Amino acid sequence: xxxxxxxxxxxxxxxxxxxxxxxxxxxxxxxxxxxxxxxxxxxxxxxxxxxxxxxxxxxxxxxxxxxxxxxxxxxxxxxxxxxxxxxxxxxxxxxxxxxxxxxxxxxxxxxxxxxxxxxxxxxxxxxxxxxxxxxxxxxxxxxxxxxxxxxxxxxxxxxxxxxxxxxxxxxxxxxxxxxxxxxxxxxxxxxxxxxxxxxxxxxxxxxxxxxxxxxxxxxxxxxxxxxxxxxxxxxxxxxxxxxxxxxxxxxxxxxxxxxxxxxxxxxxxxxxxxxxxxxxxxxxxxxxxxxxxxxxxxxxxxxxxxxxxxxxxxxxxxxxxxxxxxxxxxxxxxxxxxxx
Numbered sequence: 001x002x003x004x005x006x007x008x009x010x011x012x013x014x015x016x017x018x019x020x021x022x023x024x025x026x027x028x029x030x031x032x033x034x035x036x037x038x039x040x041x042x043x044x045x046x047x048x049x050x051x052x053x054x055x056x057x058x059x060x061x062x063x064x065x066x067x068x069x070x071x072x073x074x075x076x077x078x079x080x081x082x083x084x085x086x087x088x089x090x091x092x093x094x095x096x097x098x099x100x101x102x103x104x105x106x107x108x109x110x111x112x113x114x115x116x117x118x119x120x121x122x123x124x125x126x127x128x129x130x131x132x133x134x135x136x137x138x139x140x141x142x143x144x145x146x147x148x149x150x151x152x153x154x155x156x157x158x159x160x161x162x163x164x165x166x167x168x169x170x171x172x173x174x175x176x177x178x179x180x181x182x183x184x185x186x187x188x189x190x191x192x193x194x195x196x197x198x199x200x201x202x203x204x205x206x207x208x209x210x211x212x213x214x215x216x217x218x219x220x221x222x223x224x225x226x227x228x229x230x231x232x233x234x235x236x237x238x239x240x241x242x243x244x245x246x247x248x249x250x251x252x253x254x255x256x257x258x259x260x261x262x263x264x265x266x267x268x269x270x271x272x273x274x275x276x277x278x279x280x281x282x283x284x285x286x287x288x289x290x291x292x293x294x295x296x297x298x299x300x301x302x303x304x305x306x307x308x309x310x311x312x313x314x315x316x317x318x319x320x321x322x323x324x325x326x327x328x329x330x331x332x333x334x335x336x337x338x339x340x
Contacts, residue, residue, distance in 0.1 A: 182272030
């Protein structure tokens with residue numbers, strides 16, 4: 001095991017911000033840069049903005065790799081950032097997703113850093129090897145990823161080509177002859193419970209049910225719905241059961257981990273693609289109407305947060321320098337660009 005870079009003190013606590021920016025290196029598989037306010041600042045490349053569903057691998061880089069004008073994705077105010085031996089404990093100034101830890105260790109003789117949270121430490125790690133065989137015999141499956149999906153699957157280990165478009169429902173979809181034939185909505189357990197208790201899940205299932213094939217995949221075990229602590233477990237279990245009865249053609253599937261959920265999504269969409277191609281041909285042969293398919297929307301070119309903020313200020317719209325872009329501002333930008 002290795003220790004974090006020397007910071008001048010054996011135990012250092014800093015009240016500051018955790019900065020997350022877009023990695024300017026287009027060839028890197030790690031899409032973000034993380035700046036940890038310890039000493040002069042520790043900079044790491046990482047794959048996500050917070051370890052929500054799994055521990056994130058981080059790659060330490062020199063401090064000068066942090067851009068002079070970074071494209072900031074998120075600023076996380078901190079209560080403390082404390083080095084404890086070979087780890088750095090991070091406590092964010094928010095009620096949820098507020099604790100995490102950077103663990104400096106070695107893997108296969110090389111230095112490695114893992115960013116984990118209490119939830120990901122307890123997450124099931126099924127000892128399975130995912131298959132690499134092509135699903136449905138499709139040489140390269142094209143999967144449409146919703147343009148608003150923040151932590152999208154990459155399907156890196158499979159024969160998949162992804163395109164980003166705005167989807168009316170679902171986060172991932174396949175298209176046959178210009179129409180959506182199947183979609184999958186991705187959920188973590190906290191997101192599933194939140195959308196269920198707020199009523200948003202019922203609206204989403206209603207939209208998914210209008211497609212020929214659709215499903216909801218949950219990145220955890222079913223048992224985890226009984227452990228949230230902020231809502232009665234019976235309420236959640238009854239709500240999920242009610243949704244399955246009301247919309248029986250939209251399966252809610254629980255997978256042990258994010259990796260297995262990604263694999264299931266790939267296999268499901270490949271099977272749906274093969275079904276739709278065969279079903280349309282069969283319908284034509286017997287002289288009946290093919291399945292009712294929904295046309296796929298045109299591609300959506302999503303701007304960066306910095307671009308939207310610049311546009312808003314140029315048009316006299318008040319907007320904060322940090323944090324999430326308000327939905328009203330994003331909608332105004334979309335309306336403006338659509339009228340060009």
